[in-house]
Amino acid sequence: MMTATDGAIGNLDDVDLGALEFWLDDPEPTLRRLRRERPVVHEPTSGCWIALRHGDVRSALRDTALFSSALGIHRPSPRASAIDDYLAGSLIVSDPPDHTFLRKLVLPGFTPRTVRALEDRVRQLTVDHLDAVEEGRTYDVVHDLAAHVPASIICELLGIPRADQEHVATLIEACGGGFDNRNPVQDEPSRLVFDYLEQLLADRGASEPDDLITTTSRPADDGRRLTPYQVMQFCFLLLIGGTDNTRATISTGMERLGALPEQRDALAADPGLLATATEEMIRYGSVAAITARTAMRDTELSGVPIPAGRMVLLVIASANRDEDVFGPDAGEFRHDRHPNPHVGWGFGAHACVGAPLARLTIRVFFEELLQRFASWDTGELSPMGNFEHYCGLDRLPVTLHRR
Numbered sequence: 001m002m003t004a005t006d007g008a009i010g011n012l013d014d015v016d017l018g019a020l021e022f023w024l025d026d027p028e029p030t031l032r033r034l035r036r037e038r039p040v041v042h043e044p045t046s047g048c049w050i051a052l053r054h055g056d057v058r059s060a061l062r063d064t065a066l067f068s069s070a071l072g073i074h075r076p077s078p079r080a081s082a083i084d085d086y087l088a089g090s091l092i093v094s095d096p097p098d099h100t101f102l103r104k105l106v107l108p109g110f111t112p113r114t115v116r117a118l119e120d121r122v123r124q125l126t127v128d129h130l131d132a133v134e135e136g137r138t139y140d141v142v143h144d145l146a147a148h149v150p151a152s153i154i155c156e157l158l159g160i161p162r163a164d165q166e167h168v169a170t171l172i173e174a175c176g177g178g179f180d181n182r183n184p185v186q187d188e189p190s191r192l193v194f195d196y197l198e199q200l201l202a203d204r205g206a207s208e209p210d211d212l213i214t215t216t217s218r219p220a221d222d223g224r225r226l227t228p229y230q231v232m233q234f235c236f237l238l239l240i241g242g243t244d245n246t247r248a249t250i251s252t253g254m255e256r257l258g259a260l261p262e263q264r265d266a267l268a269a270d271p272g273l274l275a276t277a278t279e280e281m282i283r284y285g286s287v288a289a290i291t292a293r294t295a296m297r298d299t300e301l302s303g304v305p306i307p308a309g310r311m312v313l314l315v316i317a318s319a320n321r322d323e324d325v326f327g328p329d330a331g332e333f334r335h336d337r338h339p340n341p342h343v344g345w346g347f348g349a350h351a352c353v354g355a356p357l358a359r360l361t362i363r364v365f366f367e368e369l370l371q372r373f374a375s376w377d378t379g380e381l382s383p384m385g386n387f388e389h390y391c392g393l394d395r396l397p398v399t400l401h402r403r
């Protein structure tokens with residue numbers, strides 16, 4: 001009989017959560033044991049504390065006064081890149097009251113109603129893309145199938161001219177490649193995206209096309225508005241956060257539904273189940289795997305003292321597999337999981353602004369995919385070599401079979 005600790009590292013003192021190999025080599029059995037026996041780990045090399053339980057991750061995300069984002073949301077690393085520099089002080093790396101001000105200005109672009117109005121466009125992009133998929137040909141899900149719509153829709157929302165969209169999408173993908181710990185850090189692509197955005201804003205002059213740049217540039221009720229640099233930061237954040245995460249979640253969903261044909265067939269028979277399945281893809285994939293906060297005073301998590309000024313890594317990917325919350329089948333993908341109180345979108349004040357758009361993009365992708373293709377064969381997946389920001393798939397070969 002399998003036990004809950006099968007596959008876990010024997011001596012927890014030997015666990016190195018900072019090692020890439022740990023994350024590439026099925027971390028879940030060891031994380032499961034750590035959640036039970038050592039839920040908050042101190043990592044001497046980085047000086048960080050690492051919180052693995054759902055309750056701890058959620059309570060740290062909820063308390064923005066005690067756990068600050070403004071000092072950075074990534075483990076300190078020699079791999080820190082230009083992306084971190086460009087995002088310093090932006091929405092995601094700020095605390096109230098700055099955060100409250102920034103969020104209020106950007107939120108109108110992402111209300112459920114605004115996003116619902118995008119459904120036809122998202123569907124059109126998806127249909128065009130999937131109609132071009134050839135029967136029997138092998139595609140890489142991550143780059144060939146899942147990437148196109150998330151990148152296109154964000155480019156369109158930002159008002160990036162069609163002729164430039166492929167160029168911008170390629171640069172954003174190159175920024176993401178720099179996140180992979182097996183690749184050299186690449187600062188050039190983020191610099192080029194920032195240069196591009198600067199030029200885009202300059203070219204617009206005083207014109208106000210109906211897009212997100214215009215919405216976020218408008219003054220708030222009190223007359224305060226974002227500076228041009230802050231607008232560029234926000235565009236950059238959307239391009240980085242909005243494309244990779246959605247692409248990675250769609251890829252995870254295709255991998256799981258390829259491996260679980262009964263669930264795939266159930267969703268094909270009743271697409272109304274896809275909203276619930278999308279949340280499960282977010283939980284199971286947990287592609288925004290880790291975020292971080294800094295303790296603003298002495299505190300504790302699960303009884304473990306955390307001194308003021310120290311960074312705490314909040315492992316969303318572990319919280320979302322916590323058996324105390326999701327039950328003994330926490331490690332399994334279940335398209336009908338309900339309730340599903342995952343923290344895959346984050347939680348509290350910084351919870352993902354783009355969640356309504358990502359939900360729409362993922363749901364529509366699978367609706368259209370399942371209408372066209374009865375099944376697909378997946379080849380050997382290769383995980384992304386990154387645990388500091390994202391996990392997910394680097395490549396997944398797939399061959400689709402039409403209905």
Ligand code: HEM
Nearest residue numbers: 091092241242245246249288291345346350352353354358
């Ligand atoms: C499957 C897709 C996505 C996942 C899993 C995801 C996940 C997350 C998570 C976990 C956070 C919180 C980070 C923290 O608290 O430190 C976050 C924040 C954010 N996300 Fe997403 N995201 C996704 C898609 C998107 C999209 C499509 C957009 C925009 C178009 C977007 C824009 C943002 C922004 C702007 C924030 C910062 C919010 C704030 O700090 O107030 N995300 N996202």
